[in-house]
Amino acid sequence: MNLQAKLIASVLCVGALPFTAQAADFEDFGRVVRVTPQVEQINRPRQECRTEYVQVQQPAPQRGVGGAIVGGLIGGLAGNQVGGGSGRSVATAAGAIAGALVGDRVDNANTPASGGVQEQQVKQCRTVDHWESRTSGYEVTYDYRGRNYTTVMSYDPGERVRLRVAVEPAQR
Numbered sequence: 001m002n003l004q005a006k007l008i009a010s011v012l013c014v015g016a017l018p019f020t021a022q023a024a025d026f027e028d029f030g031r032v033v034r035v036t037p038q039v040e041q042i043n044r045p046r047q048e049c050r051t052e053y054v055q056v057q058q059p060a061p062q063r064g065v066g067g068a069i070v071g072g073l074i075g076g077l078a079g080n081q082v083g084g085g086s087g088r089s090v091a092t093a094a095g096a097i098a099g100a101l102v103g104d105r106v107d108n109a110n111t112p113a114s115g116g117v118q119e120q121q122v123k124q125c126r127t128v129d130h131w132e133s134r135t136s137g138y139e140v141t142y143d144y145r146g147r148n149y150t151t152v153m154s155y156d157p158g159e160r161v162r163l164r165v166a167v168e169p170a171q172r
Contacts, residue, residue: 024167029160030142030149038137038152049125056120067107068100075099 075095082091141150142161153161 026165026167028144028163028165030144030163032140032142032157032159032161033148034139034141035156036139037135037156038139039133040136042132042134044130044132045127046130047125048128049123052122052124053119054122055117058116058118061111063104063111064107065104067103067105069103071103071106072096072100075102 073096075098078095078099080088080092080095082095137152137154138156139150140153140157140161141148142157142163143149144163
């Protein structure tokens with residue numbers, strides 16, 4: 001290497017010295033004075049459901065008409081056989097009516113007149129607030145060289161806190 005190159009390299013190295021000497025970082029520890037959890041309230045709504053039993057009126061069942069028709073035909077034929085002259089028409093009509101009534105009762109003997117009452121399940125739900133407390137961080141007050149500092153941390157540091165200390169010359 002020639003003299004000029006050595007001189008340039010030396011000037012560059014000496015010029016870089018003030019920058020490296022200006023700032024120094026190191027680690028140290030501070031004594032924890034107080035830790036206060038930062039608690040927040042969170043609402044997590046949930047659904048509460050219950051089953052109730054209600055009474056429901058059932059519709060009346062359909063009544064059959066086949067028995068009334070067949071009974072009316074048979075009763076009409078029987079009344080027609082009994083009567084004579086102008087009374088034959090009256091006997092036929094009376095036989096048809098009586099036959100229809102008897103046929104209806106026989107056909108619908110086991111059919112209830114009304115639907116009755118039946119219990120039915122009804123599920124009812126509602127949304128209720130459910131508040132939970134959650135720690136979101138810790139306000140930490142610590143002592144470092146006789147002065148108190150406060151910061152918020154994501155964890156509880158315990159009795160001492162690790163610090164990164166930067167030293168720089170004061171600006172005038």
